[in-house]
Amino acid sequence: MKKGILLVNLGSPDSPEPKDVKKYLGEFLMDERVIDVPLWARTLLVKGIILNTRPKASAAAYKKIWWDEGSPLIVISERLQAKVQKQVDVPVGLAMRYGSMSIEKGLQELVDKGVEEVLLIPLYPQFAMATTETIVVLAEDIQKEKFPNLKMESLPAFYNNPDYIEVLSNSIKKHLEGKTFDHLLFSYHGVPERHIRKSDITKSHCKIDGSCCVTPSKAHEFCYRHQCYEVTRLVAEKLELTDGKFSTSFQSRLGFDPWLQPYTDRTIERLGKQGIKNMAIVTPAFVSDCLETLEEIAMEGQEIFHEMGGNEFTTVPCLNDDDAWASLISEWITNWV
Incomplete structure (x- = not known):
């Protein structure tokens, strides 16, 4: 065929x-x-x-x-x-x-x-x-x-594919080469919390309580939240980032229902208030730059950071056509x- x-x-x-x-x-x-x-x-x-x-x-x-x-x-x-x-x-x-x-x-x-x-x-x-x-x-x-x-x-889904993690990590490393940053934020597109529970094939594992994503389960095959945190963990490991040097957040919420937290805009604001002067941000839920990365992060995110007293705001491009x-x-x- x-x-x-x-x-x-x-x-x-x-x-x-x-x-x-x-x-x-x-x-x-x-x-x-x-x-x-x-x-x-x-x-x-x-x-x-x-x-x-x-x-x-x-x-x-x-x-x-x-x-x-x-x-x-x-x-x-x-x-x-x-x-x-x-x-x-x-x-x-x-x-x-x-x-x-x-x-x-x-x-x-x-x-x-x-x-x-x-x-x-x-x-x-x-x-x-x-x-x-x-x-x-x-x-x-x-x-x-x-x-x-x-x-x-x-x-x-290929979120934990070793070759994908290698390509993603190398891309981040290349774009941050020569840059000084105090914190690397991994920002993923947000989803309503109910989506996580609806996708739970076990109907009992996903509680979004801080522990279920690191507790082995069949639910992880279709758990967006777990898969996001796993990308962060694997890339941070590959880049040898130390605790406190990186974190995970979720962007682009809509409506009034609870969405995955912490929210990216509030995280950028918090980091600025805490005295982080130079930060970098990567968006691994996307493989191609788009409105959410080019406008919401690179423009709006940078504006928030500068308003909070931050200096250098480095946006890492998506993999695009690397x-x-x-x-x-x-x-x-x-x-x-």
Whole structure:
């Protein structure tokens, strides 16, 4: 059977204009795995409130980080795809969970090239309902409805893969070379606490109490919080960071329900108040720089830090289209083929 690969990232509006941002946010926030409340409540919240207030502000944020070539996340993902394609002998497609570069279009392009078996690669190191799960579930639904003869499997979360940790650690080390920092903050995208409990296959382990993430359990296979802390631990070990020199936080909360803590913005504020003058921040929940890293962290985070008396604020780029990262994905593909 002819094999092919579909890389899948989050997605982006077609432009930073409010109308395109509104369309994108509508698709994103109406996903039942992003805002996991009953349809009537989600519709009321998203279409009745958020889409009438948020698109203009979000569009202004996108305009701050938009490149001449287009959305940074899309451009970076296309560069990564091109590098991987040069290193493997099977077709490599690219799709987004939300937006015009749909998973259906990506699968169709592969099928048009004669592909009969697809390896789906969600570009997220950690498993989460709102990332890996929503990609895999949608892809499986599309496959059953549109491509019944297509075989498909997906790459599992690779947060603790030794080669991935090596590539990530080396990238951080390279970008911090020559930099003076008193603290390295690992900032991950936040999720509601209820997502952690919903993903607990044991239905009893995840209590978000400070101990469950370090207590061995089958629940860890699908526990976003555990997987984030594990990335921090493994990278800190690889970089030989000492206790007190690094910490973990969670960004981008939405609404009033409890989200994973500590929050990134408040952590940056606290570190500044504590007298940290030079800090660095890395965002290992993302493999591609995007609105959350380029605007929320590199711009807003830096502003908070300086307001608290901090001096140097160093943002470590995501892996993006790093050669070692592209080579690692290519190696995974070659092993699968």
